[in-house]
Amino acid sequence: MFFFRVGTMLVLLLGNSLGAPRSFSVDYKNDCFQKDGQEFCYISGSIHYSRIPRAYWKDRLLKMYMAGLNAIQTYIPWNYHEPSPDQYDFSGDRDVEHFLQLAQDIGLLVILRPGPYICAEWDMGGLPAWLLNKTDIVLRSSDPDYIAAVDKWMGKLLPMIKPFLYQNGGPIITVQVENEYGSYFACDYNYMRHLAKLFRSHLGEQAVLFTTDGAGLGYLKCGSIQGLYATVDFGPGGNVTAAFDAQRHAEPHGPLVNSEFYAGWLDNWGRHHSVVSAATVAKSLNEILVLRANVNLYMFIGGTNFGYWNGANSPYSPQPTSYDYDAPLTEAGDLTDKYFAIREVIKMYRKIPEGPIPPTTPKYAYGAVKMKKLQTVSDAIEILSFSGPVTSTYPLTFIELKQAFGFVLYRTKLPVDCSTLTPLSSPLNGVHDRAYVSVDGVAVGVLERNKALTVNVTGNAGSQVDILVENMGRVNYGKDINDFKGLVSNMTLGKDLLTGWTIYSLSIDEAISQGVLEEMEPTATDAPQPVTLSPPAFYKGSFIIPDGIPALPQDTYIKLPDWRKGQVWINGFNLGRYWPSRGPQVTLFVPASILSTAAPNNVTVLELEGAPCTSGPCTVEFTSTPILNATVKSDYRQQRKLFIKDDLL
Numbered sequence: 001m002f003f004f005r006v007g008t009m010l011v012l013l014l015g016n017s018l019g020a021p022r023s024f025s026v027d028y029k030n031d032c033f034q035k036d037g038q039e040f041c042y043i044s045g046s047i048h049y050s051r052i053p054r055a056y057w058k059d060r061l062l063k064m065y066m067a068g069l070n071a072i073q074t075y076i077p078w079n080y081h082e083p084s085p086d087q088y089d090f091s092g093d094r095d096v097e098h099f100l101q102l103a104q105d106i107g108l109l110v111i112l113r114p115g116p117y118i119c120a121e122w123d124m125g126g127l128p129a130w131l132l133n134k135t136d137i138v139l140r141s142s143d144p145d146y147i148a149a150v151d152k153w154m155g156k157l158l159p160m161i162k163p164f165l166y167q168n169g170g171p172i173i174t175v176q177v178e179n180e181y182g183s184y185f186a187c188d189y190n191y192m193r194h195l196a197k198l199f200r201s202h203l204g205e206q207a208v209l210f211t212t213d214g215a216g217l218g219y220l221k222c223g224s225i226q227g228l229y230a231t232v233d234f235g236p237g238g239n240v241t242a243a244f245d246a247q248r249h250a251e252p253h254g255p256l257v258n259s260e261f262y263a264g265w266l267d268n269w270g271r272h273h274s275v276v277s278a279a280t281v282a283k284s285l286n287e288i289l290v291l292r293a294n295v296n297l298y299m300f301i302g303g304t305n306f307g308y309w310n311g312a313n314s315p316y317s318p319q320p321t322s323y324d325y326d327a328p329l330t331e332a333g334d335l336t337d338k339y340f341a342i343r344e345v346i347k348m349y350r351k352i353p354e355g356p357i358p359p360t361t362p363k364y365a366y367g368a369v370k371m372k373k374l375q376t377v378s379d380a381i382e383i384l385s386f387s388g389p390v391t392s393t394y395p396l397t398f399i400e401l402k403q404a405f406g407f408v409l410y411r412t413k414l415p416v417d418c419s420t421l422t423p424l425s426s427p428l429n430g431v432h433d434r435a436y437v438s439v440d441g442v443a444v445g446v447l448e449r450n451k452a453l454t455v456n457v458t459g460n461a462g463s464q465v466d467i468l469v470e471n472m473g474r475v476n477y478g479k480d481i482n483d484f485k486g487l488v489s490n491m492t493l494g495k496d497l498l499t500g501w502t503i504y505s506l507s508i509d510e511a512i513s514q515g516v517l518e519e520m521e522p523t524a525t526d527a528p529q530p531v532t533l534s535p536p537a538f539y540k541g542s543f544i545i546p547d548g549i550p551a552l553p554q555d556t557y558i559k560l561p562d563w564r565k566g567q568v569w570i571n572g573f574n575l576g577r578y579w580p581s582r583g584p585q586v587t588l589f590v591p592a593s594i595l596s597t598a599a600p601n602n603v604t605v606l607e608l609e610g611a612p613c614t615s616g617p618c619t620v621e622f623t624s625t626p627i628l629n630a631t632v633k634s635d636y637r638q639q640r641k642l643f644i645k646d647d648l649l
Helices: 002-018 054-066 096-106 129-133 144-164 189-203 217-223 240-250 278-289 337-347 508-514
Strands: 024-027 032-035 038-040 043-046 071-075 109-113 172-176 208-214 229-234 257-262 294-298 367-370 372-376 390-392 407-413 418-425 434-439 442-448 454-459 464-470 501-505 537-543 556-559 566-570 573-578 587-590 601-607 619-623
Touching: 024 208, 054 096, 071 294, 096 109, 096 144, 129 144, 144 172, 144 189, 189 208, 208 217, 208 257, 217 229, 217 240, 229 240, 240 257, 240 278, 257 278, 278 294, 278 337, 367 537, 434 454, 442 454, 508 566, 537 619, 573 587
Parallel strands: 043 071, 043 294, 071 109, 109 172, 172 208, 208 229, 229 257, 257 294
Antiparallel strands: 024 032, 032 038, 367 619, 372 537, 390 501, 407 464, 407 501, 418 454, 434 442, 434 464, 537 601, 556 587, 556 619, 566 573, 566 601
16 A cells, blocks of 8 residues: 555656646636636535545545536545544545545546635534643634644645645645635634645645635635635525625636535434425526536535534534435435436536446345343443543543543432432533433433533432433534533532532443443343433344345445434444434435445444333334435424525524
C-alpha cells in the first residue's frame, strides 16, 4: 500500500510533464471557470465518504457519473480522522486519498470541503470534541487555542491533499475554506484571513479557494472575504435569479455558483420525514443551468450516520441514523425517480456517458432473529468500564472523563428516606442529552434535555441511584456547537443537592467487539419492573447466511418491532441508533459488507427503555424494505421549513 501511495503521488506530481500544464481558475472577464484554457461549468453532487462503507464508494460514484455529473463534492470531517489529539486515522472507511483517487479514475472532478468546520448534520459540525478540553474556547474564531489546533490539523491534512489538486494532476478543482461562516455569531474576519493564509501556504497560489453562504446579504457580510471566491447555497422552488443576485453583491464578476442546491432535506427524530418532489428539483435545476451557472446537488446520496456520528440542531433536536435526505440515490444507493428526472435535465446541457447504469443493489429479508437477554448495564458495569470508576463530589462531563461518544453511568445514593414520591431534578437543564434513571435496579423514569427535567423517586436512605446518560449527538450548526455532554450541571433530590458520585466511563463498543458480555439467568431476587420501563440492558442473537450461494450476502434492513430505543451492533459494527417509538425512521440500513457467510452473524442490542421480551416475541427482523417515513406526532409546535437555516441558529 505504501508503494502504491508513493507511486500515485509521483504520477500526480509529474504527470504534467507529459503534456500541456493543467490549469483551473476563475475567469472574471467572462464570468466563468476556465479549465485548461477553456470555459468550464460543473454539475456536481454531494457524497460523504464518511457515511458510506468503503466497499460501496465505487458503486455510488459510478452512479453519479452515469447521471451526467462531471464532479462530486465531499466534506472531510476533522473528528473522523483525529479522534484524540495527534492520533490520526486515514485507514479503511477513512481512506480519503483512496476515495479521491477513485473519483478521478471514474472521471469525476472533486470540489473539496475540508473545513475545519463542515456542519453537514455531523457531530459538532466535524470539530473534534476534545477541543472542549478548554471549557471557554470560542470555536471558529481567533481564539489562540482553537487556531493552534486548526493549524496543526491542516498541517497534517492539506499536504496530503495537495497532490490531488487539478494543476498537480489530480481531480480537485476547488477547495472551500470554512463553511457558511456568515451564519455564525462570531463574524471574526481575522479568523477567516488566517484560514485563507493557512490554506494558501499549504496549497499554493494556483488553488481556487472559495466560501459558501446562504443566498442573502446578511450571510455574505461575514462569510465572504477578499481572496476567497464567494458562492451561495439555496434550494428549489424559489427565485433563482434573486438568489444569484446576492452572490453578485459579493462577486460582481466570475462564475455563478450554487454550492448547495438542496435535492432533499434533513430529518430530526420526532418530525416527519422530509420529502422534496422530483418535479420541483428538476424545474429549479433547469432554471440554474440555463443561466450557465455551476451547481452542486446536496445531497446526491446522503448515506448513513453509523455509530454515534449524527449531529443535532438547536433548540436541541438530534438527527436520526439515516441521512437518506430524500436524495436522488437513497441511503442504500438505490436509483430513484428523482435520479432519472435529474438525469433528463442534465441531458439538455451536456452529453450523458454511454453504457448501463449500475443497478440498485439487491436487498434480502433474512427474517426474524431470536434475541436473548444478557446483562443490564448496571450488572455489567465492571466489564463495560475499562478505565474503572472515578469518584467526584459533583458530576463530571464526558470531556472531563476523556470520553467523546456513547454512554456514561453516574451512580450515587439517596441521602434521605423518600417514602413518598420525591422529585429528582436537573434544575439547570443539565442532562445532555437523555438519561435513564433507576433506583436499586428498578427503572423509575427518563430525563431528556429541554423536555423532561424531573422524575419522581422513592427509596430508603442509601438506596443506589443509577443515571445512565446518553450522548445523542452534538449540535452541528449555530452558536451552540460547544456542546458538552453528560450531567453538565448538578442534580437535586427535592431541595437537596446530590453529591458523592461514582462515575463510570463506558467502553461499550469495545466490550461488544471483544464479546465479554454474558447471558444472565433470571433469579428470584431480580427486582420487579414497571410495565412501561425497564433498566437499560443488552440482548444478543445470531443468524446464519448460507455459504456457497453467489448472491449472498446482500444488503438488508433491521427492524425492531415493539422495541423502544437503543443502539444496534452487527458483528461488532455499530449500525447506529433506533427509536421507532419517536420516528420517523424505523429500519436501519445494514450493508452487506459487514455480514458474513463464513460464521454466524451476531446481533447485539442495547435497549434503553424496555424490550418486548416479557410480553411478546423477543425478536428483531431483517427486511428488504426500508421504513424512513413512519407517521409521527411531532412534539414541536412549529415545523422547520425546508431549505431555511435561519431557524436552526
